[in-house]
Amino acid sequence: MTSSKSGPPGSSGGISGSIAGDLEPCGACGRSVAPRALFCHACGAAQPPRPLDPFTRLGLERRFDIDLDQLAKQHAGFSRAMDPERFAARGPRQQANAKAQADALHDAYEVLRDPIRRAHALLALLGGTPVTDDEDEEIADLAARLARADDAPELDRIGLDLGQRVEACIKYLPPAFRKAQGTGSADGNALEGAARILARLERLEAMAADARARRVARTQPHP
Template sequence: MDAPLSCWHCAGNVSARALFCHGCGAIQPPGAADPFTRLGLVASFELDMAAIDRQLAGFARILAPARFAARGEAAAAHAAAHRQAQTRAAVVLRDPAARARALLDLTGDAPARPANGGPWEIALAAAPDAGARTRALEAVKTEMQGELRLLLDAFRLGDPTLAATRLARVEAMAMALDAARRAG
């Protein structure tokens, strides 16, 4: 259970997760929250992307700028900060690797972020010509898709150690692909 905070407007007690003060109804600044909590979703690797969209749409109606225009600069700024935080949370939850990292962060099982793209980056950089580079890129993308399936299996098995291993590989492959894109 979160310790109550003080409302910026009336100084009353407010839950750390509340959008609005329970006493005066003033919108509160966004607190620290994981992306699942931020959007009111169950922390799970298997998420319905439509559920993310529904939650964002619901919050967009609640936090619409027009609703806060007459409530002062602080209220409008808090609503805007909530919208930005929710958009960032949605970006994390839509990306399987970022979602996996968020889940593993919640349990304290997240691996260290890879320093580079490992053998995949070397293979892409060592491609002697455009054709070999294209084939290497496709091979990394295919292997990454396989690792994402294995990451899903690790979460389904409830094995955070295996999930962390798979996530580290996926993130290294993503770094390799990003390095290849930057290199042209």
């Protein structure tokens, strides 16, 4: 990856600029523009966003255990660079491109800040397939326990138990993905292992949300 300024001429921001890939001509000056370029480094024109995975769009390594502080900084820096108001003097087309870039950056940020969405994005990039038919007796027992729960203290206990299991799954995902990526090309068996942890995480998170909703319903005054 090369580094270059990420604002139009006259700016002083220094944010990572372009990546290797198919170059396309700038719509304003015709010079070649790299896939992740926010603007043309020759004329400063805001470019429409290209189809990119969320990691690449925000200049981060494709891995599950990303630095969330760095994610926030990257998002904030790129978003400031593509504030449509910075391109007001360049006309409505430039402002529209800048807004489209800012929206794409925000979408990528929302994916990467959420562990489940981040794991799905990485799984897809590695060629993995989500698990939909995983039989898990422990999950089934927890679901039955939640279905029987009829008072606030029991819902609190179940919610705490589910929360701990959710955190455990999130903790297990980084080494699972590192194992899958460790050989330089995705390991099919290790990738399936990561997919199974992800499936378990999703089911636990769904039950935790259900427990929270039912707990709130029991504390709300009845009309």
